[in-house]
Each structure stands twice: as structure tokens, then as C-alpha cells.
Amino acid sequence: MCSRITLENILPCLLEDGQTVITTVTNYGYILYTLNMLKSLAPFGLDKKVWVVCIDRKCYHILQKAGYQVYCIEDNTLGAFCPWNTKGYDKICYLKLELIHRLLSLQKHVLLVDGDIVFQKNPFDDLQEWWRDKIQDVWIQNDSQQNNDTKNLCTGYMFIKTSDRLIQLYDCVSDSGKAKYSSCAFDNNDQTYFNKFIKPRCIVQALPLDRYPNGKMYYDYKEDIKDNTVLVHFNWVKGHMKMVRMKEHKMWLVTPEEEEIL
Numbered sequence: 118m119c120s121r122i123t124l125e126n127i128l129p130c131l132l133e134d135g136q137t138v139i140t141t142v143t144n145y146g147y148i149l150y151t152l153n154m155l156k157s158l159a160p161f162g163l164d165k166k167v168w169v170v171c172i173d174r175k176c177y178h179i180l181q182k183a184g185y186q187v188y189c190i191e192d193n194t195l196g197a198f199c200p201w202n203t204k205g206y207d208k209i210c211y212l213k214l215e216l217i218h219r220l221l222s223l224q225k226h227v228l229l230v231d232g233d234i235v236f237q238k239n240p241f242d243d244l245q246e247w248w249r250d251k252i253q254d255v256w257i258q259n260d261s262q263q264n265n266d267t268k269n270l271c272t273g274y275m276f277i278k279t280s281d282r283l284i285q286l287y288d289c290v291s292d293s294g295k296a297k298y299s300s301c302a303f304d305n306n307d308q309t310y311f312n313k314f315i316k317p318r319c320i321v322q323a324l325p326l327d328r329y330p331n332g333k334m335y336y337d338y339k340e341d342i343k344d345n346t347v348l349v350h351f352n353w354v355k356g357h358m359k360m361v362r363m364k365e366h367k368m369w370l371v372t373p374e375e376e377e378i379l
Contacts, residue, residue, distance in 0.1 A: 119170075119212065119219040120290070122188070127225065130168040130186050134248050136279075137226040139163065142213050144172040148179060148379055149371055150359065151232035155185060156370040157348075161239040167230070170216055172209065179379065210306035211289065211298055213272070218287040221279045231273035233351045233359050235368040240347055247276050254278055254319040258329050258350060260308070262337070267323045270316060271331055272308045273350050274324075286315045332362070339366070 127138050143151040151169065158164040169187045171177035177189035190212065213229065220227045228244065247256050255278070260271035277283055288294040289310070301309040326334050327342040332353035335342070349368065351359045363369040 119190070119215040122216075122219050122223070124223055126188055127168055127220070127223070130166055131225075132166065132244075134226075136224070137228060137244070137248070138168050138220055139166060139228045139230060140168045140170060140216065140220070141230045141232055142170045142172065142209060142216060143176060143180075143232050144209070145176040145179075147232055148176050149376065151180070152183075152375070152379075153363065153369060153371050154230065154232045154234050154236070157234075157236040157368070161236070161241065163239075163241065170212075172212065207306050210308075214287065214289040214298065214307050214310060217277060218284065218289055221277065221284045221287055224279050226279055227275075227277045229272070229275050229277070231350065231352075234274060234348050235351070235363065235370075236348045238347045243347065244276065247278075252320060253322045254280065254283055255315075255321045256324060257311075257321060258331060259323040259326055260331050260352070262326070262334050264323070264326055267321075268312070269308070270312055270321065270323055271350065271352065272311050273352060274329065274348065275311075282319060283315075286318055335366075336362070 130138055130140075132139070141151060141154065155164045155167060155169075158167065165185060167186065169180055169185050171180060171187055171189045174189055174191060177187050181187045217227050217229060226248075247253070255275060257275040258271040258273060259267060260269045261267070277287075289298050297314055298310055301307070301313065327345045328347050330338070330342060330346060330349060332349075332351050335346070335349045336353070349366070351362050354362055360369065
């Protein structure tokens with residue numbers, strides 16, 4: 118589905134290096150979370166620079182009307198909210214991999230952001246450092262509670278530099294790539310794909326947990342790290358408990374009026 122994406126589609130969203138795209142994948146069932154994430158980027162002037170890939174047309178029309186940069190894949194069978202590791206979630210995770218592969222193939226770096234992330238600080242400063250780095254291939258959130266435990270890295274927030282090697286590693290569209298993904302479906306999907314097939318074959322930098330905490334890290338150590346966090350990823354909870362957690366931590370930015378309309 119992502120093979121139709123062209124340079125012309127992403128041109129309005131390229132960052133100042135001319136080579137980086139911030140992107141997220143969403144559908145109508147997930148639109149409130151995506152809107153919340155975009156609102157958290159507004160103070161830094163980045164909300165309208167995110168290239169929002171909408172799976173269904175209803176989601177596309179709503180976000181387009183709100184002024185966001187959107188692209189529609191047009192699979193209206195995947196418009197509902199799909200909790201983690203359930204039917205439909207595997208297809209959405211595959212779309213994320215396919216999207217990354219396509220953007221890398223267009224010679225663009227990719228900053229992939231899941232919609233259940235809330236930004237607390239401007240991510241652009243770190244991004245500029247990553248641009249200058251000539252060694253690392255990928256910068257990615259850690260899903261553990263210890264910085265030295267990098268067995269399970271989190272594909273909800275990651276920056277990938279384009280190169281022939283990364284394009285090949287992210288090939289999920291060939292028969293062999295599809296077979297690899299099939300082995301990960303319903304087993305943490307794209308995250309398992311990354312940790313099993315990509316991480317061992319490139320140079321990866323796990324992001325520090327005090328600045329890029331996963332959900333469990335933040336819930337357990339909030340008082341110790343809250344002043345340092347660039348973002349909080351509200352994973353480690355299923356379904357709409359994400360929204361409950363965001364409201365509990367005063368990070369739900371969508372207004373009641375917006376919730377009613379959507």
C-alpha cells in the first residue's frame with residue numbers, strides 16, 4: 118500500500134535538513150491519541166510538520182480539515198481502534214514497517230512517532246545531533262527499565278537514517294520479508310521484527326530512559342525523571358487505559374468539545 122508514496126507527497130513535511138520526515142500512522146479509531154500527540158508538538162512548531170499517514174478516509178478528512186499534513190492509504194477495513202496484539206493490530210504494525218521501508222527507499226531519514234506519545238520538550242535539539250552523527254544507524258526508545266538492558270527496544274519512537282543497508286534490512290515487502298514479518302505477527306509485531314531482524318545487523322543507539330521513558334518507566338519513576346523527559350510514551354497499558362493514564366498525568370490535551378465532535 119505504501120508503494121504509491123512519492124517524493125511529491127512528503128515534500129511539504131521535509132525538515133530543514135531536506136532529508137528527514139517525521140511520520141505517524143493512525144486511523145479513525147486512534148485519532149484522539151494522534152491528535153493529542155500532535156497538540157503536544159504545537160508549542161515547538163512541529164505539529165504541522167508531521168506527515169500523518171491515515172489508514173481510512175474518515176480519519177484523513179478530519180485531520181486534513183484541521184490543517185495537518187495527511188496522506189490516505191484508503192483501507193477502510195482498518196478504521197477501528199485495534200488494541201495491542203489483537204486482530205488488525207498486526208496489519209497496522211506491518212504498515213508501519215512498509216512505510217519506513219518506502220521512505221528509506223526514497224532516500225529520506227525517518228522519525229517515526231506513535232500516537233500514544235506526549236512531548237514535554239522540543240525533540241529537535243536531539244534530532245540535530247543525530248543528523249551530525251556519522252556512526253549510528255538508528256536511535257530508538259528502550260522498552261526496559263535499565264539503560265544497559267537493550268534486549269527489547271521500542272519501535273514507538275525511532276529515528277532511522279537511510280542507507281542501502283537499512284533499506285535492505287527494512288525490506289518487508291519481498292517474499293522473504295513478508296515471511297519474516299509473519300513469524301512476528303501477534304508476537305509484538307514490528308517491535309519483534311526490529312529486535313530480531315534489524316537490530317543485530319546495524320548500529321543502534323538506545324535512548325536514555327530518563328529522557329525518553331517508556332510507560333512503565335514513567336509510571337514507576339515519575340518523580341525522579343519528570344524534569345528531564347523529552348517525551349512520555351504511554352505504552353505498557355492496553356486499550357483506552359492509555360487515555361486514563363494520560364489524563365491521570367495531566368497530559369491529555371484534547372478538549373472535551375473535540376472528544377464530542379470526534
